Amino acid sequence: MMKMAAARSAYSLTDEKYRSPSGILLHSRTVVEKANFVSTGILSFAEGDILEIEMSEYKVFDLGDTVKLTVYSPGGIYMFESTVVAKDHGALIIINPPQNRNLFAEKRENPRITVKEEGRVLSVQMADGTDRLLEDKIELSVHNISISGIGFTIREDLGIGRGAVVHLHLQLGFEMPCRAEIARTEKTENGEFYYGAQFIDLAKDKANSLRAYVLKKQVETHFRTKREESAKRIFK
Structure with a gap:
């Protein structure tokens, strides 16, 4: 069952190492760290305001947790902080900070x-x-x-x-x-x-409300698409 947290407007890009033009690639190994716990997963989706990290220990993370991500990509090692806003079976959805967008080799900004x-x-x-x-x-x-x-x-x-x-x-x-x-x-x-x-x-307040609305709809759409694709594979 998908769970979502209220969207936050605060983003923090804390560090970045060994940057190269190829940037962050999907399927990169990603370490997700919160207070007193560290787990490793795979970056499986990045579009607009959201990142999806697939991991077996997703249940340990709570909605609203502040996390530090370290992404090990062929383009380099990238570290930044963000927030868990949703989770589903085997995956966390984390806000993709706006200043991160140019780091992704496979990116689509502001998807409709x-x-x-x-x-x-x-x-x-x-x-x-x-x-x-x-x-x-x-x-x-x-x-x-x-x-x-x-x-x-x-x-x-x-x-x-x-x-x-x-x-x-x-x-x-x-x-x-x-x-x-x-x-x-x-x-x-x-x-x-x-x-x-x-x-x-x-207006700033309307822009923040719109961002939260789009984030919520994007998460819902992403998980619905995943379920539909999974169902198609099962019934092939």
Whole structure:
């Protein structure tokens, strides 16, 4: 059974040795240390805000534990501190500190997480800077989100393109007013209009709430994918 801890916003990169351009590789041997206990596992997953360490002694670690990781990779030896935020059978999920991202040879920053959420378009600023008021607030459906951007659909054409800025009010389990710059538009097969956009100047409290939301969804998605893949192997 997967368990999760509340996401923390504090990260600490403590040390790094023998760095080389090849960086940290998946399947590297990783030592995980907490107060009065040390265990060794394998770095099996690294994407966005999370790292997965597969190890037999995962039960000894508790959610919220501060841990020191030492990763032995062909690219060098890397040490940093972080926090256990989830665990499942045979694995720990640990926050990947933002300043660590450039260390990974196999990396994908700020991955978009598939979600089903709702919201509204409150107003539009055209690419030329002119404001366009909307007579009615337009309902939207959120399909994917990351800490840097969002993908959503609406049923009517806003008549906007790249560079336009939309003022949105999202319902993500918490209220999130935000502004986003349109980077992509397309009409879907069912006649709706899809917009991909990058967030602009998120307030610090909203950015922290969004990071915690994305972290939670990413962990849930990762473990669900693992279970589905395991089930496929069993029934082959």
